Amino acid sequence: MKRFLLYLTVAIITFTIGYNINLIYFSDRAPEQPINFSHKVHAADNSIPCLYCHIYADKSTISGVPSVQKCMGCHKIIKTDSPEIQKVVSYWEKKEPIPWIKVYNLPDYVYFSHKRHVKASVPCQRCHGDVAKMDRITRQTVIFGVPFLRVSPLKMGWCLDCHKNGAKEFIGGPVRNGTDCWTCHK
Amino acid sequence: MAGFLDRLLERFKIYREPGYYKRYDYWWAMVVDLDRCTGCGACVTACQAENNTPVVGEEESGKGRVLNWMRIERYVEGEYPDVKVKFIPVFCAHCDKAPCEVACPVYATYHNQDGLNVQVYNRCVGTFTCATYCPYDVRRFNWFTYKDKGSFESPLDEQLNPDVTVRTMGVMEKCTFCIQRIVAAKDRAKDENRKVRDGEVIPACVQSCPSKALTFGDLNDPNSQVSKLAGLPAEPYYLRESGSKLAKISKNPRAYRLLEDLNAAPTIIYLKRVMKGSSTIGHE
Numbered sequence: 001m002k003r004f005l006l007y008l009t010v011a012i013i014t015f016t017i018g019y020n021i022n023l024i025y026f027s028d029r030a031p032e033q034p035i036n037f038s039h040k041v042h043a044a045d046n047s048i049p050c051l052y053c054h055i056y057a058d059k060s061t062i063s064g065v066p067s068v069q070k071c072m073g074c075h076k077i078i079k080t081d082s083p084e085i086q087k088v089v090s091y092w093e094k095k096e097p098i099p100w101i102k103v104y105n106l107p108d109y110v111y112f113s114h115k116r117h118v119k120a121s122v123p124c125q126r127c128h129g130d131v132a133k134m135d136r137i138t139r140q141t142v143i144f145g146v147p148f149l150r151v152s153p154l155k156m157g158w159c160l161d162c163h164k165n166g167a168k169e170f171i172g173g174p175v176r177n178g179t180d181c182w183t184c185h186k
Numbered sequence: 187m188a189g190f191l192d193r194l195l196e197r198f199k200i201y202r203e204p205g206y207y208k209r210y211d212y213w214w215a216m217v218v219d220l221d222r223c224t225g226c227g228a229c230v231t232a233c234q235a236e237n238n239t240p241v242v243g244e245e246e247s248g249k250g251r252v253l254n255w256m257r258i259e260r261y262v263e264g265e266y267p268d269v270k271v272k273f274i275p276v277f278c279a280h281c282d283k284a285p286c287e288v289a290c291p292v293y294a295t296y297h298n299q300d301g302l303n304v305q306v307y308n309r310c311v312g313t314f315t316c317a318t319y320c321p322y323d324v325r326r327f328n329w330f331t332y333k334d335k336g337s338f339e340s341p342l343d344e345q346l347n348p349d350v351t352v353r354t355m356g357v358m359e360k361c362t363f364c365i366q367r368i369v370a371a372k373d374r375a376k377d378e379n380r381k382v383r384d385g386e387v388i389p390a391c392v393q394s395c396p397s398k399a400l401t402f403g404d405l406n407d408p409n410s411q412v413s414k415l416a417g418l419p420a421e422p423y424y425l426r427e428s429g430s431k432l433a434k435i436s437k438n439p440r441a442y443r444l445l446e447d448l449n450a451a452p453t454i455i456y457l458k459r460v461m462k463g464s465s466t467i468g469h470e
Contacts, residue, residue: 109308109351111366113373177211180298181306181367186351 030138227274229391236390240337278361279452288314365391
């Protein structure tokens with residue numbers, strides 16, 4: 001019996017560790033990007049506003065990934081000898097876009113407009129978490145080294161929570177027609 | 187337990203009653219001028235292209251599994267030397283008292299605040315009840331995932347509309363009045379803090395009609411093109427009452443609605459075709 005319990009504990013511990021390693025490093029919540037881009041360096045240390053790079057966030061349904069030109073605008077001068085910047089330069093010289101991997105992916109049947117939310121002054125951090133503290137963009141919150149919950153579940157109930165009640169702090173009441181199916185579905 | 191059930195029933199009763207919106211924000215409606223319709227079928231093609239409707243093929247069509255949201259019905263009258271061919275485009279009438287809404291067991295079809303009878307694909311379980319209840323036979327059922335069957339093989343997938351879901355097997359679908367364009371127009375209007383202007387929303391069928399037989403607009407607005415063509419007063423909510431006849435309030439003698447006797451209160455208004463030398467005008 002004692003031996004069985006020992007095996008069980010070891011199994012549970014191994015499973016938890018393995019599961020979390022998988023979740024943090026190998027799952028789609030924090031995929032490895034082609035370039036080791038750090039939001040922390042850009043958004044926190046150098047305090048570049050989100051909309052400087054994600055230029056369409058207040059104009060369109062999508063926020064937009066910056067073009068390589070935008071990267072090169074600064075990195076022609078700044079930190080040109082870093083190996084990661086060399087990768088950007090190589091993409092620039094090949095005239096190819098950087099194949100970033102999308103982290104916040106919504107299903108095909110969801111209509112989500114960044115514009116509407118940014119114009120209602122919902123901060124980016126409300127859904128994307130504190131990106132300025134992330135080296136690699138992740139959907140996983142980590143508390144004391146233990147993965148806890150997702151930054152945002154991106155589930156319908158989570159959306160409706162804000163559309164019904166939480167929106168008060170931004171527009172002073174529930175979203176108009178916010179619970180109609182075809183407001184968010186397409 | 188019984189109390190809880192009663193409360194639940196009470197809560198959903200309002201959704202079962204046709205016309206639970208006392209007043210719509212917009213009341214989207216269409217006017218079809220049959221005098222202008224030439225039966226070219228451009229609307230059908232445009233609808234198919236806009237709404238990611240798959241081409242099902244000859245064999246499937248023979249089994250009655252066509253997925254076109256619109257169809258043009260042909261009526262041929264008379265013997266050979268003087269034959270009269272009449273066309274009538276039929277698509278979802280977005281009935282105010284839609285029989286399909288009453289039928290759905292999972293509330294996948296309901297009326298929204300814009301006076302649209304909308305279909306929620308994610309809720310639909312494919313009981314087919316709405317299609318059997320529909321008097322206009324405009325609801326279409328996805329018997330297969332046509333995407334997997336090769337309807338959108340490369341390079342055809344490049345022409346898919348990103349604003350419309352590609353439906354999968356077991357889902358009922360129908361005309362949405364190109365709701366993605368309505369949403370886009372409302373989005374623009376909200377930016378400028380105004381209501382959607384008349385003629386700002388143009389569904390694909392209206393856009394493609396070469397003879398401008400179709401007109402789309404807001405019935406709440408007495409100055410809209412639709413209200414003027416149909417000769418309706420401001421806010422013609424009389425049309426939603428049972429036993430209402432369009433002829434009673436319309437100034438246009440040609441205006442009628444399809445199968446008005448069924449009391450489904452459709453929002454598509456047809457204008458009769460006036461034919462030379464015939465005592466009866468158009469067809470009903």
